[in-house]
Amino acid sequence: MRLRLQNMVLFKRWSGLRVAWSAAEQRVAAALFLWGVGEGLWMYIRPLYIAELGGSPVEIGQVLGLAGLGAALVMLPTGRLIDRFGPRRLMIPGWWLGLAGTVGLALAPDWRWSIPAFVLYAVSSFAVPAINAYIAQEAMAHHASFDPRVAQSAIARTNAAYLSGAILSPLAGGWLGELFGLRAVFWISAVWFVLSLWVVLGAPGLTGSRPLAGEPQRAISITPGRWFSVVQARVFVSLAILFFFMAMGYTLVPTYLENVLGLPIGLIGGLGAATAAGGVFWMLALRQRPPRLALMTAIGLVALALAALLYGSTGWAQLPILIGVYFLLGVYQTARVLSLSVASQHVSTTRRGTSFGLVEMLFGLGSFFGPAAAGWLYGGVSAQTPFLVALAVLLALLGLGWFIFRPPNAQAGLNA
Numbered sequence: 156m157r158l159r160l161q162n163m164v165l166f167k168r169w170s171g172l173r174v175a176w177s178a179a180e181q182r183v184a185a186a187l188f189l190w191g192v193g194e195g196l197w198m199y200i201r202p203l204y205i206a207e208l209g210g211s212p213v214e215i216g217q218v219l220g221l222a223g224l225g226a227a228l229v230m231l232p233t234g235r236l237i238d239r240f241g242p243r244r245l246m247i248p249g250w251w252l253g254l255a256g257t258v259g260l261a262l263a264p265d266w267r268w269s270i271p272a273f274v275l276y277a278v279s280s281f282a283v284p285a286i287n288a289y290i291a292q293e294a295m296a297h298h299a300s301f302d303p304r305v306a307q308s309a310i311a312r313t314n315a316a317y318l319s320g321a322i323l324s325p326l327a328g329g330w331l332g333e334l335f336g337l338r339a340v341f342w343i344s345a346v347w348f349v350l351s352l353w354v355v356l357g358a359p360g361l362t363g364s365r366p367l368a369g370e371p372q373r374a375i376s377i378t379p380g381r382w383f384s385v386v387q388a389r390v391f392v393s394l395a396i397l398f399f400f401m402a403m404g405y406t407l408v409p410t411y412l413e414n415v416l417g418l419p420i421g422l423i424g425g426l427g428a429a430t431a432a433g434g435v436f437w438m439l440a441l442r443q444r445p446p447r448l449a450l451m452t453a454i455g456l457v458a459l460a461l462a463a464l465l466y467g468s469t470g471w472a473q474l475p476i477l478i479g480v481y482f483l484l485g486v487y488q489t490a491r492v493l494s495l496s497v498a499s500q501h502v503s504t505t506r507r508g509t510s511f512g513l514v515e516m517l518f519g520l521g522s523f524f525g526p527a528a529a530g531w532l533y534g535g536v537s538a539q540t541p542f543l544v545a546l547a548v549l550l551a552l553l554g555l556g557w558f559i560f561r562p563p564n565a566q567a568g569l570n571a
Contacts, residue, residue, distance in 0.1 A: 179293050180309055183286065184316035186355035190253075191320025193347030196328035197260075197340050198321070199427075201273075204337045210266035218270055220523065222277035227519025233281040234512020242289035249282020250355060254348045261341035284511035286313070287495055307449070307496035311442030314492050315435050322431040387501050393559045394494050395517045397454065397552055402525025404461050404545030405487050407533055411464070412477070415538050426481045433485020441489060446496035447560045451553060453490040456483045458549040461542050491518045500562035 197204070205215045237245055256276030263269040287310050294309035332340050412418045412426075437456070441449040460483035467476045491514070498510045529541035 180290055180313060182357060183290060183355060184313045186250075186351045187286070187313055187317040188320040189347055189351035189354060190250075191317040192324045193257075193320075193344040193351065195321035195324030196331065196344045196347070197337075198328075199325045200328060200332060200337060200340070203332075204260070204341075205266050205269055207337055208263060208266040208269055210269075214266060218266065218273055221270065222273040223519065223523050225274045226277035226280045227516050227523060229278050229281045230284060230512045230516035230519060231509070232512070234284050234509040234515075237285050237288050237512065238506055238509050242285040242292065245285035246282050246289060247356070249279045249285065250348070250352045252276070252279035253282075254345060254352060257341055257345045257348055261338055261345065280515075284515045287492075287511050291495075291499070306499070307446055307493065308442040310495060311438045311489070311492050314488070315438040315442075318431060318434040318438065318488065322428065322435070325427070389559055390498060390501050391513060391517065393552065393556065394498065394514060395521065396548065397490070397494075397556075398518045398521025399525045399528075400545045400548040400552075401457055401487060401490065402521045403529040403532075403541050404457065404549070405484060406526040407529050407541060408464065408480070408484065410533070411538055411542070416473070418477075426477060429478050429481035430485045433482035434488050435485070436482075437486040437489040438492065441486075441493060446493060446500060447557065447562065450490065450493040450497050450560060451556055453486045453493055454549055454553050454556065456486045457490070458546055458553060460484050461546040461549070465539060465542055465546070491515075494518070497560050497562075 201219060202215045205218055210218065233245055253276055256272050256274075256279060259272030259275060260269055263272055290309045290313050291306035294306050328340050328344075331343060409423050412423050437453070441452060444452065460480045463476055463483075464480050494514050495511055498514050502510045529545075532541040532544065
């Protein structure tokens with residue numbers, strides 16, 4: 156009987172099936188689902204809207220690049236503020252700013268007026284590390300152990316809710332744009348954002364600056380009193396490299412399919428649904444695995460996708476392989492979420508917000524500079540070069556990451 160009970164306990168610990176989903180998490184997940192619906196309506200037609208407002212291709216790139224860079228730069232300061240004042244004070248303003256930016260886009264008379272609106276909307280993403288910190292805090296407050304998979308699972312569930320909302324709404328956004336005009340799409344999106352804000356304002360357990368009751372403060376033995384130790388610097392530099400080369404391999408896949416493989420634009424757009432579905436699937440499939448193992452799996456899946464794109468996407472099986480490639484690439488956003496858990500294992504609990512903000516900043520910078528490097532290699536060397544370079548670096552990280560991302564004082568098995 157004792158052996159049977161021990162086996163049941165081990166199964167619960169390894170399967171993660173008993174990680175509770177609190178009312179607060181459910182409320183935030185519902186709000187993010189609604190936000191994903193609203194954002195998905197126009198996220199993929201942004202360049203078309205700027206062009207409709209009179210922007211040239213160069214100006215389109217400048218507007219979107221400035222917005223992306225602004226979003227990346229606010230992440231680390233936000234993380235520090237989260238640790239000082241608590242996540243709630245940063246969460247709700249992000250919702251308001253995102254709504255204001257969307258209304259500004261709907262009102263923009265020309266492309267120049269879209270710049271502050273796009274930047275405002277992008278900067279509102281400072282709520283992302285606050286949301287993740289709040290969800291992690293809430294999950295750990297209702298769980299007895301320090302198993303990092305508890306927070307990781309909760310964060311992944313809420314992010315999967317957002318991705319689920321954005322699966323079909325891009326198709327609806329294109330249809331609405333053709334029917335009513337692109338400006339109307341932003342007004343419709345704003346309605347969804349109002350609903351999202353209303354839902355999140357009712358989330359229970361938002362306690363402002365105080366840590367949620369029940370979460371003990373965990374210390375890390377590796378020089379917790381200063382930023383950065385050698386181990387911490389190694390982890391975050393490795394994450395920066397990972398995000399840069401993942402973005403390099405991810406961004407120009409549609410261009411490669413059109414220019415090299417000769418696929419029609421309509422088919423390429425349809426393949427995007429496989430990426431959205433893959434994002435939800437991998438988020439849920441990897442959320443309860445040990446953080447280091449889960450992140451290594453995500454890196455391996457992206458490498459597999461790039462290898463299949465370069466060496467398997469020809470012949471009679473081209474379309475099924477490309478669907479598989481796009482499905483695997485859905486793990487790109489999952490890797491960002493998994494990196495939060497890996498990073499948080501190397502800092503004290505009181506610096507969780509800072510670590511989350513730093514990870515989001517590195518991801519944003521990678522998303523900004525990685526595509527630029529990919530474009531330079533694509534046009535200056537060959538169409539295959541950015542994918543080959545990204546594949547080589549990801550394979551190297553797949554080997555080295557197992558040692559780089561090893562948590563301090565890791566116990567064999569469960570938390571590794």
